[in-house]
Amino acid sequence: MQLKPLTFGRVKIDFPVVLAPMAGYTDAAMRTLCLEQGAGAVYTELTSAEGIRRDSAKTFQVLEAAKGEHPIAGHIFGRDPQAMAEAAKYVEQTGIFDWIDINCGCPVKKVVSRGAGAALLKDLPLMSEIIKRVKGAVSLPVSVKTRIGFNNDSADHLEIARMVEESGADMIAVHARLAKNFHGGDPDWEKLGEMKQQLSMPIIGNGGIFEPADASRMVKASGVDGVMIGRGAIGNPWIFGEIKAELRAFWSGAI
Amino acid sequence: MMAEHLRRLVELNALKQKRIGEKARYTAEEAACIQFRTHIPYYVKGLFDKKQLLMKLATLLTVEEILEEVEVLVEKNRRDE
Numbered sequence: 001m002q003l004k005p006l007t008f009g010r011v012k013i014d015f016p017v018v019l020a021p022m023a024g025y026t027d028a029a030m031r032t033l034c035l036e037q038g039a040g041a042v043y044t045e046l047t048s049a050e051g052i053r054r055d056s057a058k059t060f061q062v063l064e065a066a067k068g069e070h071p072i073a074g075h076i077f078g079r080d081p082q083a084m085a086e087a088a089k090y091v092e093q094t095g096i097f098d099w100i101d102i103n104c105g106c107p108v109k110k111v112v113s114r115g116a117g118a119a120l121l122k123d124l125p126l127m128s129e130i131i132k133r134v135k136g137a138v139s140l141p142v143s144v145k146t147r148i149g150f151n152n153d154s155a156d157h158l159e160i161a162r163m164v165e166e167s168g169a170d171m172i173a174v175h176a177r178l179a180k181n182f183h184g185g186d187p188d189w190e191k192l193g194e195m196k197q198q199l200s201m202p203i204i205g206n207g208g209i210f211e212p213a214d215a216s217r218m219v220k221a222s223g224v225d226g227v228m229i230g231r232g233a234i235g236n237p238w239i240f241g242e243i244k245a246e247l248r249a250f251w252s253g254a255i
Numbered sequence: 256m257m258a259e260h261l262r263r264l265v266e267l268n269a270l271k272q273k274r275i276g277e278k279a280r281y282t283a284e285e286a287a288c289i290q291f292r293t294h295i296p297y298y299v300k301g302l303f304d305k306k307q308l309l310m311k312l313a314t315l316l317t318v319e320e321i322l323e324e325v326e327v328l329v330e331k332n333r334r335d336e
Binding site for chain 1: 256257259260263264266267271275290293294295296297298299300
């Protein structure tokens with residue numbers, strides 16, 4: 001098994017090792033640096049659907065991108081399906097973005113307390129409705145960024161995967177930790193593998209990638225179609241080039 | 256890389272302010288330096304005695320000042336190695 005170019009809808013990511021969306025970090029300056037260092041694609045910071053609806057200048061600033069910044073996803077969050085559909089439409093109309101990504105995995109209190117981000121994992125019918133409404137509102141491909149669950153009592157990773165695919169998403173990126181664990185503890189890459197087995201759409205794995213060797217291990221353990229790097233890329237945009245070299249060595253060694 | 260990151264932030268802020276057209280509270284350079292405060296701890300991760308730099312950050316509002324302080328820290332680490 002090897003990382004191949006990843007295609008969903010009209011989007012093609014030649015080297016599927018991508019920069020995760022991170023509020024306060026993944027601005028255009030960081031994104032362009034990471035793309036130059038080899039990142040296959042980037043995401044904007046979290047963009048509030050309600051902010052777009054209320055014409056918030058701050059929200060629109062989050063959606064600014066530098067010239068030639070591609071492939072890039074417009075990353076939106078919210079809990080109201082109508083607001084999310086409108087936000088997705090706006091993101092599409094800017095003409096800047098290659099696809100729309102829906103946040104269903106942010107565990108931060110400020111987001112979860114509003115019923116958005118990872119809180120959607122506690123209400124799969126609502127999450128499904130959001131995906132369907134967003135998908136119906138735009139012609140761009142739609143992906144979902146989520147986690148393997150909210151806590152041990154909420155829906156499990158396989159239920160989530162099934163629902164996301166059945167709701168019409170074109171791709172899914174999954175952080176291999178429960179939302180209740182934030183970034184603590186070891187990521188459960190095996191669960192990513194189980195999701196991969198069940199899905200026919202591409203899956204990108206996220207969580208616990210700080211060294212190039214981590215990326216190889218994740219791909220080997222789970223068989224995911226791509227790797228997403230979040231905190232491992234902050235202050236370390238070189239990691240993408242290093243992973244490129246590592247994966248090349250890893251796979252040529254395997255052959 | 257850190258200098259390049261900062262320079263791009265300044266450019267982006269300048270573009271943003273030009274487009275908005277209103278008089279901003281901070282200059283593009285100051286705004287970039289403030290935004291960069293979240294990134295610096297990661298760039299200097301693993302360096303000895305970085306605490307002083309991180310404490311000073313709140314008062315550094317030019318690219319030159321920030322890069323100078325980082326250089327001092329790097330030099331100190333090089334000497335103490």
